[in-house]
Structure formats: C-alpha cells, structure tokens
Amino acid sequence: MEQAVPARYGRKLPDGRIECVLCPRHCRLAEGQRGFCFVRACEKGRIVLTTYGRSSGFGIDPVEKKPLFHFLPGTSILSFGTAGCNLGCLFCQNWNISKSRETDTLAVRASPAGIARAAKNAGCRSVAFTYNDPVIFHEYAVDAAKECRKLGIKTAAVTAGYVCAEPRKEFYEWMDAANVDLKGFSEDFYKKYCRASLAPVLETLEYIRRETKTWLEITTLLIPGLNDSAAEIDSLTKRIAETLGPDVPLHFTAFHPDYRITDVPPTSPAILRKARETAITNGIRYCYTGNVSDPEGESTFCHACGKKLIGRNWYKLTEWNLRDGKCGFCGTPCAGIFECRPVRL
16 A cells, blocks of 8 residues: 655645646646656645655666766665656656556655665665656655765765756755756657656756756767757757856767657667767767767766776776876866775776
8 A cells, every 4th residue: 555645845726626836747636636747646635745655676786877977986876766757758768667557566665764774784875766756756755865864875866857946946955966867959859759848857957057066967868860860969968068067977878669669769879979979079078878888988088188087888897097086197177076996996
C-alpha cells in the first residue's frame, strides 16, 4: 500500500479543486484525482505525495554514469528514485520506471535517514535522485538531502528541470549538483515529443547557474532527424555559452529506439562528435559524448594548453592530471568539484 504524506505547493481554487503548483503543468485536481505525474494527488482537500518513503530501487554507480564528469570524479554515488514523471517523453529511455502506474514498482521502503546511512555505509560520497525525476517527489528528496548533509554526504539531482520558481528555490538549496536533461532546443520539439515546454527548463538552468551554489551539468539526448540538426545544435550551444558561461559541461548522448519511438535508428558516433565540435567552436570548454565508445569525447582536456586532465573510457578513469583542481601541466583551473585523488583509477 502506498504511503501518502501532505505535500507542499498546492492552492485551493474557488470551485473546490486543488491546484498543484509544483511544476508548470498546474494540474487542477478534484478529490481522489492524481496529477499528470501520477504520484501527487488530491486527498482530503489537499495535495499529497503518495510515494514518500518508497523507492523503485537502489544502485551504486560511478558518478560518471549520471552523467557528472566534474563533480567528485572517480567516486561512487548511491542512486535511487521512485516512480512516475511530470514529462511525457515519447522517447523515454527509462520508461519502465518513469512511466510506471503500478505501485508494485515501489518495492523498497527507505526513510530519508536510511538513504543517508546506506550511502555512508557503502562508502559513497554522494546520493543521486534519479531513475525518475526528483521534482515530483520533492518533499522526499529534500528530506533525504537534509539527512545526507548531516552525514557529510553530497547530493545530486538528475532532472528535466521542469519546475516552478518557489519549489525550485527550496529544492536547489539542498542539492550539491544537478544534471539537467535539456531535451532539445525548440518549443515545438518539447510540445510534440515531451508534452511540455522549453521555456521553464531554460529558466531553471539560468537559476541554478546564477542563483545557487549547485554544480551544474547538462545532457542532451540526440535523436536522429528530430533534434540533431546542425542549426539546432548551433543555437543550443551558443545559448549555453552565452547565458550560462563556458564552464558548464555539456553531454551529448546517443539515443536508442525505445518506448514509443522505435522507428528511428540509434544515434551514430559521427553525429555526436560533430555536435561536440560545434559546442567547442561556440565556446563551451567541456563537452562530452555518451552512450558510445569514444575515449577522446569522454575525456576532459585543459582549455588553456589542450593537455588531457582526466582520461575516461566508458565509466573508467584512465588518467588523472589534476593538481588541486588545476591542470597539472600549466596550472590553469578546471571548473568543477574535485577531490585530491579519485578513488577509482
């Protein structure tokens, strides 16, 4: 049986319904109804979170798998999530969890304090709120992050960034890092393939970068013929460089046919490499390729002297030439949050 707890960010409407103001969907719910995300509902005249304290599972991963390349590289991260999502991406690569409407998906009970202890006991330096978007289990994620902070465990959100201003402020007060999934760079793409809007995501990116201490990285899944045109990638990378600065790492990752888009071929390595070249040309210092074997595209290079700072092959670190967060060859600082020496090398 699901556990429902009172949720924040709801307001009563004149007609008696409750409007959820957590995300830009602003679902208006009558008694017993659930929002688009499926996990926030109207119960006894208030918004409740039905999945508090229950997880769809745990895993211990390399932090690079999130992907986070400039946040404690070479360390392990405890990953967990719940079920449901506030986007409707037709190409979802994790649809069995994010699109789940089965409460049996939430098989593991986990208190916020229990999550923090599990990370500590496993030797993880951080916890990732992932698998599905932590925006929809806001209260659970924030409470877990508070417990993690007590034990010196950092936290990271893997999110689509589709959230309203007030809850966004509270959420990122407790997040040490975030990887925001920028699905594409047009309102048409977001509307047609994600059942959402681009503008709130761009606002979230700028908020994180300008108003918080949260380390930010961005991922864009390139889907052949849908969001991978030269013009769109040029516009996207210029926008990131101009509004967020050159130091926000950008990951271009390969699509594979899944969920409701199965008639599009996987993304070729050539498309990813070309996108990376465009990003670097447009001023992004740290751009990576993902979901393909590409050691050069996965590695970090000094933007000043061009030498390799961190070598990577999939999620394995093969080289480490940072000294106190600076290039070991020329002394130029590398943007990120680094420990003196990675655990996994």
